[in-house]
Amino acid sequence: MRKVGSTRESTWPRIRAAGVDLLYEFGYDAMNTRRLAESADLTSSALYYHFKSKEDFLFRLLSDLLEEIVDDLESALAATPESDPVARLDTFVRILVKWHVTRHKETFIASIETRALSRDRHLAYSELRDRFDLNLHKILAQGEESGDFAVIDVTLTSASLLAMLTAISGWYDPAGPLGLEEITAGYVELARRLAGVVTST
């Protein structure tokens, strides 16, 4: 049984925060684990107690993030009526915008560095990532069936929607004119247009 507040668990958020800044600034290949240890206020050997390798660290960072987003998305969808595809699409957009705006550094890192993962880990990550596509496909297909949407092509529409949502982390600027609320409102409307929402709600 792991003790609550054990060193291992309380150190992770500090390593994670330091790592996100370094990965965002330098990229994975140029990131230096000696510097990561310094920024997290650890010795290199203490860091290697937590992680066997730099890739080990990257994998935990990316998979933790992805799990949190998938959990948040699926809870939000579970709380949205199955019978209302427009509300479900709005929920999908709202959750993805929120994560890409409030954690734009981490989501940007995830969009660039997943290919640095080993083959097995890349597969594990991709399986978790496919849950976004699956959820979105289901929403689009359901709305098409109920007559709420007039979808052009489920594959192209869901690829487009995911691309425009994940791209937010690339251009979002916390000091820029658009905040979470405006971006969410804009994307909800754009997503409804892409899905061909038939009646305005």
Add this chain to the structure above:
Amino acid sequence: MRKVGSTRESTWPRIRAAGVDLLYEFGYDAMNTRRLAESADLTSSALYYHFKSKEDFLFRLLSDLLEEIVDDLESALAATPESDPVARLDTFVRILVKWHVTRHKETFIASIETRALSRDRHLAYSELRDRFDLNLHKILAQGEESGDFAVIDVTLTSASLLAMLTAISGWYDPAGPLGLEEITAGYVELARRLAGVVTST
């Protein structure tokens, strides 16, 4: 005056083709110039006669590609009536889809590796890249003014359109079910929806 077919010029397409395959497979950081020389059937010193550094090679590859796309886009727009924003939007989409499908390896590399460029080169590249945004902004603003479009927000709409178009190089599979024609038709329709084309043409 440079001789037509000089060694320097006739060797470039071979280096470029070899480099694209290596960059696509391994990524810039892991790409090895010794292997690039081998694949292009050159000695390492012959390669270094053409390029001072790996970054020099990457910059020529990316800026050549971007110049070709911008030239193609701007010629196509020049041949599309100024007074027809819907046709201009269609042209924009058609050209971008064509490049991302027919040159999906290079456009994928461009989407990932630009940050490996030195600061000055990154700026030069970004200025050229901004021409896409400028052209798209102009089309959207013009269609809004003429009443052909009902744009939600020019910034969000153009960022979304560019993101969904550039993402094609990430998912496009030459062996997959969707060809250039289907993808173009689908994206033209999706772009019209995003722009809020008021009358169907």
